[in-house]
Amino acid sequence: MTQDTVRPDGTLPPPAPTGGWSLVLPLKPLGLAKSRLAPFAGPHRADLALSFALDTVTAALACPGVSRVLVVTGDPLAGERLAALGAVVVTDEPGGGLNAALTHGAAYARRIGPHAPLAALSADLPALRPAELARVLGAVPTGGPGGRAFLADSPGLGTTLLACAPGARLAPAFGEGSRARHAAGGAHEITLPDVPSVRRDVDTGKDLVQALALGVGPYTAAAAAALV
Numbered sequence: 001m002t003q004d005t006v007r008p009d010g011t012l013p014p015p016a017p018t019g020g021w022s023l024v025l026p027l028k029p030l031g032l033a034k035s036r037l038a039p040f041a042g043p044h045r046a047d048l049a050l051s052f053a054l055d056t057v058t059a060a061l062a063c064p065g066v067s068r069v070l071v072v073t074g075d076p077l078a079g080e081r082l083a084a085l086g087a088v089v090v091t092d093e094p095g096g097g098l099n100a101a102l103t104h105g106a107a108y109a110r111r112i113g114p115h116a117p118l119a120a121l122s123a124d125l126p127a128l129r130p131a132e133l134a135r136v137l138g139a140v141p142t143g144g145p146g147g148r149a150f151l152a153d154s155p156g157l158g159t160t161l162l163a164c165a166p167g168a169r170l171a172p173a174f175g176e177g178s179r180a181r182h183a184a185g186g187a188h189e190i191t192l193p194d195v196p197s198v199r200r201d202v203d204t205g206k207d208l209v210q211a212l213a214l215g216v217g218p219y220t221a222a223a224a225a226a227l228v
């Protein structure tokens with residue numbers, strides 16, 4: 001079930017005949033999200049988690065070549081705020097963690113954009129620049145075995161983006177050490193230089209300082225200002 005895309009008669013919007021990218025972003029319930037920020041952010045942690053998602057979705061929606069941004073979440077407040085930006089909010093029905101949420105969101109994206117290429121994108125990229133995201137999406141090979149490609153995060157151990165061609169399965173394997181898992185699973189690694197905003201996910205206070213140095217979006221800037 002979705003919170004904002006099911007029409008009053010209970011049906012889904014008609015599938016787009018062709019299209020640009022469908023991006024699927026996972027977001028944990030805010031009360032649980034970004035637990036590693038707790039020592040740094042204290043009572044502001046949930047607000048920061050929401051702010052990261054709002055900035056990530058804003059940039060993703062502004063990215064050339066992106067047709068739709070879906071957010072998979074079980075959090076009603078986050079769902080409401082992200083839907084107001086223009087995201088399609090998909091309820092995290094599986095409730096089985098990050099990869100189950102992404103598989104669920106990918107299946108929904110395929111129903112509303114069956115011919116669109118698809119990518120999972122982390123929702124904790126508060127410095128995300130639309131032009132850098134467009135370069136990453138433009139570097140995804142159109143064919144190749146399995147039709148999947150990924151971008152490693154700044155530390156080089158995780159993944160911030162996993163893409164797949166219209167006919168391919170996403171098969172997400174996010175979580176600690178996911179760069180090696182995605183590579184071992186046959187996904188092509190995108191090795192573009194100079195896309196720091198797409199790689200800079202924020203898990204810790206140190207990550208946030210680095211994102212602030214890159215330049216974050218307005219929601220995170222305001223939330224971070226409340227920390228001092």
Ligand SMILES: Nc1nc2c(ncn2[C@@H]2O[C@H](COP(=O)(O)OP(=O)(O)OP(=O)(O)O)[C@@H](O)[C@H]2O)c(=O)[nH]1
Nearest residue numbers: 026027028033034035036072092097098101123124
């Ligand atoms: N829908 C959904 N999203 C998730 C889930 N677990 C993680 N995510 C999201 O996946 C992305 C990457 O996850 P993490 O970087 O580990 O974020 P996190 O789980 O909030 O951070 P920690 O609590 O510090 O582990 C973030 O956008 C999270 O909000 C989940 O169970 N369901």
Ligand SMILES: C=C(OP(=O)(O)O)C(=O)O
Nearest residue numbers: 158159174175176178201
């Ligand atoms: C979810 C991931 O990692 P982190 O929890 O470090 O953001 C990942 O890199 O797949």
